[in-house]
Amino acid sequence: MDHDKRSERRGVRWLLVVAAALVALVAATSAQGKSTKASADPVTLKVFDANNDPGPNAEQIELIKRFEAANPGVTIKRTSVPFNNFLNTVKLNLSSSDAPDVSDGNQGPQIDGALVKGKLITPLTDYAKKFGWNKLWTPTTLAPNTFSADGTQFGTGTLWGVSSRAEIVGVYYNKTKLKALGMGVPKTFADFEKILAASKAKGQPPFMIGNLDKYPGGHYMMTLADHYSSPAALRNWVFGRKGATFDTPAVRKAAAKLQQWAKAGYFENSFNSVKDSDAQARFAKGEGLFVISGPWVNGGFATGLKDNVGFFLLPPEVAGGPTKATGSVSLPIHISSKSKNPEMAAKFLNYLTTAEAANIILQKGDLPARPLTNPKVDPKSSIASIVAAWRKTSQSPNLVPYMDWPTPTMFDTLMGGVQSLMAGQKSPEDFTKSVQDDWAKYHKG
Amino acid sequence: MTAVSEPTQPPRPVTGRGGRVRRSARAGRAPGSPRWVGLLYLAPGVIAYVLFVLAPLGNNLWLSFFNWDGITTSTWAGLDNYSTVFHDSQIRGAFYHSLVLIFFYSVLPVILGLLLAATMSHMRVRGLATFRAILFLPQVISTVVVAITFQWLYADTGPLNQMLRAVGLGSVARGWLGDFDYALPAVGLIGTWISTGLCMVLLMAGVQRIPITLYEAARVDGCGAIREFFAITLPGLRNELAVVLTITIIAALRSFDIIYVASLGGPGDQTLVPSLVIYRDAFRNNAVGLASAIAIVLTVIILAVAFIVTRLVEDRAK
């Protein structure tokens, strides 16, 4: 019996030892996992971004390196994820106890609106004054990064984020292939369609696109909607102004045109099963004639095609007419309200707006948000055309903000709808109606 | 779906098994040892279980009656979320897609498993252990790995299409996961690949338990192969079938990993399933209450299915 009691105690003791060891192990590794929040010097900044495309990724790496060099004692821990993942996790990250100090957001109620409502990000009014951001950009340019203090009114009120880059959506083209068709950069929409038909006749679908991730197709829809419709009307719709609607004859015409292009076989085969990054890589290797997208893809294209890639905005109906385009400053960068180092975070944000940063962005083939007086770019390069396009359009009434912003569900509704539209599964009327239904549901009252 | 959701047991024991067939109750306690000692043993497990399974479940039910964006305060919604679940065509579509997946994850593998059971019902198979080990392998591999593998296999320029083109079926070749008509079946076949091994292994084992004498007697009576199958094999496999059907149907209804990694619910909404909608609404679209309601509806459906299948299929007499 003594024997029993003793072995029983031994058994229990072993159990306790194992349990204690486990707890210690988990605690130790958990502690390691958490970031080291230093006291005075040195400072660690956690930065979270969605710069997954090759160009923006390279820029961010370089910018961080330079900032760390210029600010000894500051270490930046960067996490970067693809865009779809980003949409899924950014709000969760900023609301966790281990929130990053600096994080990308996205304009509109889905991300930024929610962040403001949840008081997860710091208003940038004071920093804007201190660093002069208000002087760098006009209110119109900054509008997408603003929200009323209660997070309900989009496009007006307080400034919540600062963008390091700018975006304008247009047509990238493979110069050699265009010349081989015997055609030049089109001056009218009709000319553009002639090129599409010619390319297809030669057995090559003109548009290199991979729409598995859903959003690439959206850029085509937006560009066509800009072309047929009124930028002012679309702008009102994006910012949720009363009475605005997506379901107009003009937009329906744009949707019909997109569907017609898809039916004519102008898009890469099986494009709905190809990933965006794959399509980009293939274009950079010389496949395909056109890509309709923004500056974030130019870094990769320029690296692959060098001088052989060009850029133009979708031409107007009539030669010399207004060129309308989708564009805006890029993802707003926020300071977390939980950050222990907001001053240093603000300093980093400001660094991203400096001329030095703008030049780095430019060198990597991307478009900086900071207005450039004398950009050092090769006039033959695609980035030169992009910079010129931005210069021409950003302050004009022809710039249309992104159409996936207006509601928390609009990204999925619009992009998924475009997939169906392009596959001939949805009529243009049903498409525009479903988009407007989403908008109306959110903006009722 | 996790690679092995639950390997082999029915969701609940039927009366007559597992609870009653045992010896006297006195065996478990020493003379004088109070009955509540058992509760003491249960305590730590029950506490963990309540904290991390039951409480969240209850919490989920509670959340489903609110509108909440996950960040600010919630507002009462009553049954609004449930109304949305039943009226929103996209959500209804997601549930419908799960039903389609049931065919691929469950019905098809079971048929294949039964076919195998039928042919081997009265023979000894050589190398059975090796076959079992190989057939069960798909269950063991992480679903993320499986999804990535099949995404590559199904690609427009991937091995499957290469093969089709090589045998002259090039017109059929396409990017399967981006095709509006074939994306869902393509995803379903991934589930078939994962589940068939499990079904085969379980049904093979079950069929070996059927006494050969039954078959011999049937043979003497002049039974043909088909009658043999329906009269002896199938009834003899009822319990295994109940287990396998329940596990695979639940896996079909819960499927998340494969679709998230391979097709993201696309193209359009063609491969959207309830678990994906829950994830999207809870974390991306600021609609936590709605997500919770969908989860509750999904749970009720799963419980109903498990109950029905077990009741209908299982052999209570055993």
Place this chain on the structure above:
Amino acid sequence: MTGRLDKAMTYSILVLFSVIALVPMALIILEAMHPAGELQSGFSFPSSINFDTFRQAWNVGHFGDYLLSSLIVAVSVVAGATVLSVLSGYALGAMDTPFRDAIFYIFLIGLVVPFEAMIVPLYYNFRDLGLTETYWALILPQLGLSLSFGTFWMRAFFLSAPTELMEAARLDGASSLTVLWRVLVPLAKPAITTMMVLLFLFTWNDFLLALVMVDSSDSHRTAPLGLSNFQGRYSTDIPSLAAGAVIVALPVVIVYLFLQRQFIRGMLSGALKG
């Protein structure tokens, strides 16, 4: 009259499906032997058998970190769940515990109810407690869920445990704990081992919980989640992706191969016992 037809059909089916089970993984392994960064379209046999891509993927993709995270979580869950399941299964299967049937049915809920029905509140509660982005966020819920299976499994074993041994020990004056520890556990080793392997399998392959709880940085990502993340960043580099896939699948496959005989046998007996 087994018939050659029956034999032929049986072996054909077995061989056919064995091949189908193996081919996808075989292709991926071969794909991983191509040089990294090659823009592959479709499958082709590698020019040589080399493991460079594996090494590169390992370094670039932080797979060492991911595997370590998976290991920490899996070991913790399995250890904790085993201990608790043995205790609970004992109480429900070998002792005259009050309400034992009701309690057992309650444990079964966790086997049937989808994880999706718990994950949303779990996430938000853990976030409020500051537990997201920690290993606890992965260990605790999986511990709870494992108890459904584990309790079921061990209870089934204890129910069919030989009563004579237990009675004999009791008559010697052994306490319930002693009966468990010295009499039953040694007998239960095969059942416990099978359970541990199964729990290891579930836990290692978990994706949804990790995706929700620990996806904002590499510090706690488990292997399947890490692989998905790797894919998001290097999706055009098929050989590296394939290498990463193999790395993630390998540990469980190795455990499985070593223990599969016992593992499958244990599983089959468990299926039909419960």
